[in-house]
Structure formats: C-alpha cells, structure tokens
Amino acid sequence: MHDPLGASEPHPRPKRMEAQPLTRLLPYLGASGMTALALLLALLIDTYLFVANVALVFLTSVVLAALRWGELPALFACALSVASLNFFFFPPIHDLRVHDPENVVAVLVFIGVAILVGRFASRARANARLAEQRATVTNKLYIFAGRLTSVDDLADLLSLTARQIHEALGLNAIVLLAERDVLALRSAMPPIEFLGEVDLEQAEQCWRRQESSPAAESASCHYLFLPLRAANSILGVVGVGQDGQPASLSREDLRFVEAIADQVALAIQRLTLVTEVHRARVAAETERLRSAMLSAISHDLKTPLASILGAATSLASYSSYYQQQERDELAETIREEAERMNRFVANLLDITRIESSTLEVRQEATDIEEVIGAAARRARRVLGDHRLSLRIAPELPMLAIDGVLLEQVLFNLLDNAAKYAPPGSTVEIEAGRQHDRIIIKVTDEGPGILPQDLQRIFEKFYRSDRGRRQRAGTGLGLAICRGFVEAMGGRIHAGNRTDHSGAVFIIAFPEPPEPLSLPATACDDDD
Amino acid sequence: MTEAVAVLVVDDEPPIRRFLRTSLFAQGFRILEAETGAEALERLQGNPPDVVLLDLGLPDADGLDIIRSVRSHSTVPIIVLSSRSNEQAKVSALNLGADDYVTKPFGMEELIARIRTALRHRFQQQGASSVYRNGILSVDLVRRTVRVRGEEVKLSRKEYLILSLLVAHAGKVLTHQFIMRQVWETPSDVQYLRVYIKQLRQKIEPEPQDPRYILTETGVGYRLSEAD
Numbered sequence: 001m002h003d004p005l006g007a008s009e010p011h012p013r014p015k016r017m018e019a020q021p022l023t024r025l026l027p028y029l030g031a032s033g034m035t036a037l038a039l040l041l042a043l044l045i046d047t048y049l050f051v052a053n054v055a056l057v058f059l060t061s062v063v064l065a066a067l068r069w070g071e072l073p074a075l076f077a078c079a080l081s082v083a084s085l086n087f088f089f090f091p092p093i094h095d096l097r098v099h100d101p102e103n104v105v106a107v108l109v110f111i112g113v114a115i116l117v118g119r120f121a122s123r124a125r126a127n128a129r130l131a132e133q134r135a136t137v138t139n140k141l142y143i144f145a146g147r148l149t150s151v152d153d154l155a156d157l158l159s160l161t162a163r164q165i166h167e168a169l170g171l172n173a174i175v176l177l178a179e180r181d182v183l184a185l186r187s188a189m190p191p192i193e194f195l196g197e198v199d200l201e202q203a204e205q206c207w208r209r210q211e212s213s214p215a216a217e218s219a220s221c222h223y224l225f226l227p228l229r230a231a232n233s234i235l236g237v238v239g240v241g242q243d244g245q246p247a248s249l250s251r252e253d254l255r256f257v258e259a260i261a262d263q264v265a266l267a268i269q270r271l272t273l274v275t276e277v278h279r280a281r282v283a284a285e286t287e288r289l290r291s292a293m294l295s296a297i298s299h300d301l302k303t304p305l306a307s308i309l310g311a312a313t314s315l316a317s318y319s320s321y322y323q324q325q326e327r328d329e330l331a332e333t334i335r336e337e338a339e340r341m342n343r344f345v346a347n348l349l350d351i352t353r354i355e356s357s358t359l360e361v362r363q364e365a366t367d368i369e370e371v372i373g374a375a376a377r378r379a380r381r382v383l384g385d386h387r388l389s390l391r392i393a394p395e396l397p398m399l400a401i402d403g404v405l406l407e408q409v410l411f412n413l414l415d416n417a418a419k420y421a422p423p424g425s426t427v428e429i430e431a432g433r434q435h436d437r438i439i440i441k442v443t444d445e446g447p448g449i450l451p452q453d454l455q456r457i458f459e460k461f462y463r464s465d466r467g468r469r470q471r472a473g474t475g476l477g478l479a480i481c482r483g484f485v486e487a488m489g490g491r492i493h494a495g496n497r498t499d500h501s502g503a504v505f506i507i508a509f510p511e512p513p514e515p516l517s518l519p520a521t522a523c524d525d526d527d
Numbered sequence: 528m529t530e531a532v533a534v535l536v537v538d539d540e541p542p543i544r545r546f547l548r549t550s551l552f553a554q555g556f557r558i559l560e561a562e563t564g565a566e567a568l569e570r571l572q573g574n575p576p577d578v579v580l581l582d583l584g585l586p587d588a589d590g591l592d593i594i595r596s597v598r599s600h601s602t603v604p605i606i607v608l609s610s611r612s613n614e615q616a617k618v619s620a621l622n623l624g625a626d627d628y629v630t631k632p633f634g635m636e637e638l639i640a641r642i643r644t645a646l647r648h649r650f651q652q653q654g655a656s657s658v659y660r661n662g663i664l665s666v667d668l669v670r671r672t673v674r675v676r677g678e679e680v681k682l683s684r685k686e687y688l689i690l691s692l693l694v695a696h697a698g699k700v701l702t703h704q705f706i707m708r709q710v711w712e713t714p715s716d717v718q719y720l721r722v723y724i725k726q727l728r729q730k731i732e733p734e735p736q737d738p739r740y741i742l743t744e745t746g747v748g749y750r751l752s753e754a755d
Contacts, residue, residue, distance in 0.1 A: 336633070342632055362615075362746070365718035367725060373736055374743040390736045398718050404614050404746035 027069035034061040034068075039084045046089065054089060055110050058082075062114040065119035074118030081114065084108055133252060141167060141259050148267040155187070157271060160265045162189035165240060165257060172246045174223060176203050177236035177268075177315040183207055186236070199223055199239070204238045213246075221246060226257055228265040235268050249482035292461035296475060300344045304337035311337075339381075344414070347476040350408065351460060354483035361405065361487050365398040368406070368440065372429050375410035382415050385423035398510050404485040409492075412477040413442040413505050421446035421502065433511070440507040448496040449503045457494050458482040481505075530558040532646060537593070538566040538608065539586050547580065550635050556642075564588025571597060578604045578645055580638075581625070582615055591619055598624035602694035604645035608633070614746030621702045621747070628700065628747075644698035644753060659694040661754045664731055664740055666694045675731055685710055686727050689720075693741065693751035702748040724749060 026125040038061035042054035058081035066074035086096055090103040098104050098293045144164050151157045159176045165173035174188040174195065183204050185195045195203070206225035213225040223239030224246035226460040238261045240247040249257065311330040319327065353359045369392045376388055410429065417427040425445035432439055449457060456462045460479040478494075485492040490509040497504050534556045536547050548558045559576050561567035564585050570576070570646050583590035594605055607620045607628040617628050626645045651713070657668040663676045668691055673680045682690065688710045695703065703717045711719070728735040742750045 205648050338632070365716065365721065367718075367721045369725070369736055370721065370743050371745060373738050374745045376737055377742065388737075398721065402746075407745045 002355065011224045023207070027065075027073035028076050030069055031065040031073040032080060034065050035077050035084065036082040037061065039088065042084075043088065055085060055106065057150055058085060059110065059114060059117065063117050063121050066118035067125050069122075070125060071118055071122040073454055074122060075115065078111060078114035078118065082111060085110065105473060106169060106491055121162075137252065137256050137259075141256070141263065144260060145263050149270075151267070152271065152274070154268065154271050154275075157264070157267055158187040159189070159216045159352065161238070161260065165191065165238070165260060168242070168256065169247075169249075169253055170242075172223070172241040174239040174241075175228075175236065175264075176207075176239070177228075178234070183236065185412045195222070196222065203237045205289045207234050210234050212254055223247075224249070226261050228261050228268070229486070230265045230269050235265050238264070240250050289461060292475070296461055297348075301341065304341040304344075307337040308334050308341075344476075347412075347480060350480045351476050351483070354480065354487070359487055360424060362402045363488070364402065366401050366403040366406065367398055368392070368396055368431050371406045371430060372410060372440070374403075375407045375414065376429070379411050379414035379418070383418050383427065386421060387424070387426045388414070389426055389428045391428065391430040391432075396431060396433065396438060397512055399438060401488040401490070401509065402484075405488060409481045409507065410440070410491065411479050416505075417442060417444035417446065417503070420444065427520060434508070436511045437508045441504055442507075443497055445500060445502045448501050449494055454494055459494070481507075531555055532578070533557045533559055533574075533576040534642065535559040535561060535567065535570055535579045537561045537564070537579065537585070538582040539563065539584075540582075543582070543608075554639060564590075564593050567593060568596060571603070573602065575601060575603055577640055577649070578606065580606050580608055580642075582608045583620060584610065589615070590624055591616075594620055594623045604647075604649050605643065606641050606645060608636075617747050618702050618704070621700065622704055626699060629651050640698070640753070648696065648699065659697055659751075659754050660742060661697075661752060663733065666690060668694060673731065680730050682727070682730065685723055686730070689723055690727055693749065697751045698753040700744050700748050700750045704748075 010171050021410055035058070038058045042057045045054055045057065062074055062077045062081060065077040083096065086098055086103075086107065087094060088102065090106075092099060098107060121404075147160060147164075148157065151160060158177070162173040162175050165171060172188070172190060172192075174192065175186050176183045176195075177186045178184075183200070185192075199222055202213045202221045202223065203225050206227055210227055210229070212227065213221075222244055223241040225237045225239045227237055228235040238257065240249070240257060242248075247253075311333040314322075315327065315330050322330070372390060372392060376390060379388075414427060414429075421427060421444035427445075428441075428443045430439075430441040430443070453462075458478050458481070459475075461475040462479075482492050485507055488509070490507055492508075493506045495506070496502070534551055536544050536551075536558060537545075537560075538544050539562050544560050544562075548560070551558055561570050564587050567579075567581070571579070580592060581590055585593075590607065594607075596723045597603065597605065604626045605620075605624070607617065607625045609617050609620070609628050610631055610632055616632075616705055620628065626648070629641055632666075659666040659668075665674045666672075667674075671687065671691075673682055673690065675685070681717055689706060692706060703720055707715060707717070707720055724741060725735075728738050728741055732738045732740060740752055742752055744750055
C-alpha cells in the first residue's frame with residue numbers, strides 16, 4: 001500500500017518501478033531469516049531438552065513474520081517451516097518425504113494454524129498501519145488548514161495548495177480556477193507554462209459534471225481531476241498526475257487529495273468574501289470622501305466667491321453712493337475672502353502633492369527657531385487678535401528637514417488655533433527636547449478636541465461637529481500637517497491640554513544622531 | 528524725476544496685465560507690456576524699461592532663460608512673479624540675477640514695495656546711503672559700527688560681513704548661496720550661515736525668536752527689512 005507519510009520530504013520520492021525488486025524481496029528474506037532462527041532454536045531444544053514437538057517454535061516465527069511483513073511472507077515462512085520440520089525432525093530425518101500418517105496430520109494442522117494466525121496477525125498489522133497513516137494524514141491536513149487560514153492572497157493560496165499535494169504525495173499537482181465561466185490554470189507544482197488541450201478538456205468536463213474525471217479515459221491526458229467543491233458551486237479543479245499520466249491513487253491518497261480540495265475551496269471562498277468586503281469598504285470610503293470633497297470644495301470656493309463677487313459688483317455699480325469708509329470695507333471683504341480662497345486652493349494643491357507622491361522633501365540643516373519665527377510672521381494676519389507666545393529652548397540642534405514644509409505645518413496649526421480659540425486668548429508655540437526627540441508643541445485656549453475626534457482629526461475632509469458649527473476650514477489643514485510631518489520622518493499627535501481648556505498639537509522629530517550645529521569655536525571667529 | 532519710471536510687465540495672462548496696468552499707472556508708473564518671452568526680449572532692446580516684472584511660467588520660454596539672456600547685457604532690475612511652493616525656481620531665478628520675487632497671488636502693497644526697493648538700489652548705486660536706520664537698529668557702513676538703542680554692539684568679523692551685505696541690499700531678498708559666496712571664500716554648508724544669522728539676531732533683534740529686522744524667507748534666503 002502506498003503511504004502518504006513516507007513522502008513528506010520536499011523532493012519527489014523515488015519512482016515506484018525502480019524501488020520494487022528490492023522492497024519486494026526484503027520481507028521474504030526476513031521471513032527466511034526468521035525461519036532459520038526458529039530452526040536453530042528448535043535444533044537446540046531437540047538436542048538438549050529432548051522435547052519432541054518443536055512445531056510451536058516454527059509457528060512463532062510464522063506469527064512474527066505475519067506481524068512484521070504481512071500475509072505472503074508469512075505463508076512463505078510457513079512453507080519453509082514445514083520443510084524444516086519435515087527435513088530435520090520427522091522421520092525419515094533428512095528426507096522431505098513424510099511417512100508417518102501422524103506426521104502428515106501434524107503438517108496439515110501446522111499449515112492450517114499458520115495460515116489462520118498469519119492472516120490475523122497481518123490484518124492486525126494492516127489495521128495498525130492504517131490507523132497510523134490516518135493520524136498522519138489528519139495531522140497533515142490540520143497543519144495545511146492552519147496554513148490556509150493565514151494566507152490572505154489568492155495566488156499564494158493556490159501555489160501553497162499545489163505545493164502541498166506535490167510534497168505530500170510526490171505527484172504533479174495543478175490548480176485551475178473558474179473565472180467568468182472560463183477555467184484557467186492558476187498554479188502548478190512543479191511549475192508548468194501551460195496546459196495541453198486534452199488536459200484542459202478533461203478539467204472542464206470535471207468542472208461541469210462536478211465529479212472527478214474518470215482515470216485514463218483518454219490516453220493523452222496527464223492528470224486526474226478533482227472538483228473544488230464550494231457550498232453551491234464548483235470553483236475550479238485540482239489535477240494530479242504522475243510520470244505523465246493521471247495519478248492512480250490509493251483510496252487513502254484519493255481521500256487526502258479530496259480533503260485538501262475541500263479545504264482549499266473553503267479558503268478560496270473565505271478570501272473572495274474578504275476581498276469583496278474590503279472592496280465594498282473602500283468603495284464606501286471613496287464615496288464618503290468624494291461627497292465630503294465636493295461639499296467642501298463647493299462650500300469653500302463658493303462662499304468667498306459670493307462675497308468677492310458681491311463686493312466687487314457693489315463697487316463697480318454703486319461706487320458713487322458709498323462713503324469712503326464703506327468702499328474700504330467692501331475692498332477689505334474682497335481682500336480677506338480672496339486670501340481665504342487662496343489658502344483653500346493652496347491646501348488642495350498640497351494635499352494633491354501628498355497623495356500623488358509628487359511631494360519633494362528637501363532635507364537640509366534647518367534651524368527650527370528660524371522656521372517658527374517665519375511661520376509666526378506669516379500667520380500674523382490670520383491670528384488677528386490672538387496673542388502669540390514663543391517659547392523655544394536654547395541650543396536646539398539643527399534638524400535635517402524641509403523648512404518650507406515645516407513652516408506650512410506650523411502655519412496650518414496656527415490658522416487652526418485662530419479658528420477655534422476665542423480672540424484675545426493666547427496661542428503658544430513651544431519647542432524643546434524630550435528624551436531623544438525634538439518636540440514642537442502648538443497649544444491654544446480654545447474648547448479643545450472632542451475625544452471622538454482625536455483619532456480622526458488628521459483625516460482628509462474630516463470636520464468635527466464643533467468645526468462644522470463654527471466657521472472653520474476645509475478639513476484639509478491637519479491632513480496636510482500629518483502628510484508633511486510624516487514625509488519628513490516625524491510624527492504629529494493631537495490632544496487636549498491638562499492645565500487649561502484647549503487643544504495641543506505635538507510634532508516630534510528624532511534627534512539627529514550627531515548634532516548638526518557647529519562647534520563653539522567656529523562661531524566666535526574667525527580667520 | 529522728469530519722466531515717469533517705466534515698468535515692463537511680462538505675463539501671458541491678460542487679466543494680470545490689466546490689473547497691473549491700472550494699478551501701476553495709478554501709482555505714477557509708465558507701463559510696457561509683453562505677452563511672450565520673445566516679445567519681452569524685443570522690448571528690452573530699444574528703449575529699455577527701468578524695471579521688469581517677469582512671470583516665470585510663460586508659454587513660449589523658460590523664465591530662467593529670459594533672465595539669463597537679459598543679464599548678459601543689462602542690469603535692469605528684474606522682479607520675478609512666481610507661483611507658490613516652488614522655492615527652487617525662486618532661488619534659481621535669484622541666483623541667475625533676478626533682483627527679487629513676489630509669489631502669486633500677491634497684494635499690490637507687496638509688489639509696489641518690491642518695485643520701490645529695486646528702483647532705489649538701481650538709482651542709488653553710486654553714492655548710496657551708508658547709514659541704515661530702522662527702529663532701534665542703526666548700522667553705519669563707513670564707520671563700521673552697529674548700534675542697538677544707541678549702544679554699540681560688538682560683532683565678529685563674519686557677523687559684520689553678513690550684516691553689511693544685508694544692509695547694502697536692504698529690502699531685497701538675498702539667497703543663502705549669494706551670502707555664502709560673499710562671506711566665505713570656499714563653498715560651505717548652509718548651516719554655518721544659519722548659525723551666524725542666529726547669533727546676529729541674538730545681538731541686534733529685540734526678540735530674536737520673532738525677528739523684526741533679519742527676516743527669514745524659508746527655503747530661499749534672508750531679507751533685511753526696509754529702513755524707516
């Protein structure tokens with residue numbers, strides 16, 4: 001009987017034909033040896049103990065041969081034993097003929113008992129081996145099932161399947177899947193480029209009839225095909241072949257391949273389901289983003305446009321009706337709204353740069369203090385009546401980051417603080433060292449961030465309820481902050497202050513391994 | 528001035544040219560217009576303008592090439608109109624000899640200030656004022672003295688070199704590369720310059736973290752704010 005457990009080595013096991021003469025002879029040699037031993041023992045017993053009936057000793061050797069090698073070698077041992085008994089112990093001694101009728105009966109009884117005992121013993125042996133094999137197969141299937149669950153890619157799953165069958169049974173294994181009503185080769189072990197027409201035809205028949213292909217129906221077919229059966233459809237087929245012929249499988253092996261096919265079918269279904277769920281989620285998210293983007297764009301472009309157009313047409317048509325102060329006010333409206341629109345368009349461009357990965361980061365020795373100063377100057381208009389306080393630790397090392405991007409990040413954070421914190425309150429930028437990182441903190445005295453928003457506040461087009469109620473921005477500013485900071489190798493977090501109401505945004509960069517700043521001597525001069 | 532200052536506007540967008548024409552005319556400038564690079568170079572041949580406003584994104588030519596070819600025969604001030612988030616283009620334009628830049632979209636105050644600074648430097652090249660006064664800071668380039676609130680401040684040689692360079696070009700942006708070429712004989716890293724600027728600010732700025740005099744143009748260079 002062929003044995004799946006013998007072939008767990010990754011290489012194909014030796015072909016059966018070559019192995020047969022030796023394997024087949026071995027049990028008989030063993031049985032002969034066993035009988036020779038029995039003969040030796042019987043001669044000793046006969047010589048020294050004078051026990052006439054040594055048939056039991058031979059019977060023992062037959063039973064042992066049956067247990068060890070099965071029925072035929074046992075019969076062989078039985079024949080040898082009868083010959084030995086006859087030759088060495090039954091008169092006329094050293095003659096194979098039997099004269100005594102009593103001994104004829106003894107020989108017949110011996111043969112009968114040997115056959116019976118041999119059969120029982122070999123059956124017990126076969127059962128034990130079967131049980132052992134089943135346990136091994138079960139174990140293998142169990143391990144295979146475990147591996148299947150951890151695979152989350154269809155191609156991996158299919159190649160794992162072909163490999164498993166190939167390794168366990170030493171067969172050529174192929175897997176074909178049905179896609180849009182066409183069966184296509186998806187994996188093979190050992191690898192093959194394509195499948196012959198006859199094989200494909202057989203595979204299709206198996207797939208359409210939903211049952212294993214009859215072996216050797218066509219001479220030029222190389223595989224035996226088994227269906228991959230799912231709950232309500234056939235997903236594809238598994239083909240097994242050997243030496244360019246459909247594999248002729250023992251019942252055990254067939255069961256093994258079928259079990260694998262069942263498990264693979266299940267796993268394919270699970271994967272398809274996961275992919276579909278994922279696809280649906282992505283589609284929903286894309287849809288959410290698209291509608292958020294549309295509403296943001298239409299709102300954030302139309303509102304300032306309406307103000308600008310209104311103010312401009314007022315100035316154009318009714319200029320003479322207005323006092324100077326009113327004209328100034330209209331002009332100021334145009335200016336402010338155009339600036340707002342400019343910020344929004346700039347944000348759209350920035351987020352596009354981040355998402356299309358066209359963002360160029362110029363890593364260059366950068367003095368954070370200088371960038372904070374530049375951001376503060378740029379944000380002066382949007383900060384309006386807010387006080388800005390800067391607390392920058394002395395002797396901060398220069399960081400290899402992009403100053404332009406950091407300035408934009410800080411500007412966005414200041415812009416954000418100006419929107420949420422009440423006029424007259426203080427916005428603070430603090431920079432310093434914390435453990436092995438350089439930290440920039442932007443804090444305000446606004447209402448802070450709702451706990452449910454903390455996680456999502458950096459998402460594109462995400463606007464908190466609070467943000468929606470107040471006249472806040474587009475939901476792009478913080479997404480840009482995160483995109484820029486991460487592109488520079490830093491991290492950004494949002495939180496709430498503990499000492500006061502208000503939000504805190506923390507930017508962290510790893511401290512440079514060697515300080516970039518100059519040794520003191522280079523600074524105090526000179527040539 | 529007997530004749531109005533002539534400004535050549537090089538931009539392919541008619542609305543931009545229109546509002547520049549109107550606003551600059553109201554400010555007393557004479558306006559010349561060019562829609563393309565070729566037209567701009569032609570305009571510069573005959574009766575050259577006093578200042579050029581050059582859009583870097585022209586359809587027919589690279590703005591940088593135009594600067595290069597203008598600079599081969601003329602020192603007319605060039606102010607670049609550039610788009611946002613392209614600091615590299617600004618730096619290249621400045622290093623090729625452009626005098627300053629404004630970022631589109633820009634306000635008229637900013638543009639007028641840049642034009643006036645450029646013109647002042649053009650007309651003052653001889654007999655330029657040697658004293659810079661702004662708020663609490665005064666720098667005398669002849670006596671080589673720097674005073675803050677009337678008190679003399681000691682600067683190291685390189686600090687003074689950098690500051691005098693900024694004073695000589697007060698109101699104009701100077702690229703990192705330009706300053707470093709003037710101050711260091713050998714090419715060196717921009718971080719050296721940053722360290723010196725930081726020290727200068729410690730000595731002359733009332734609030735070094737929020738500077739009022741030496742302004743940072745991130746990604747481009749430094750600009751000393753205009754004298755009072």
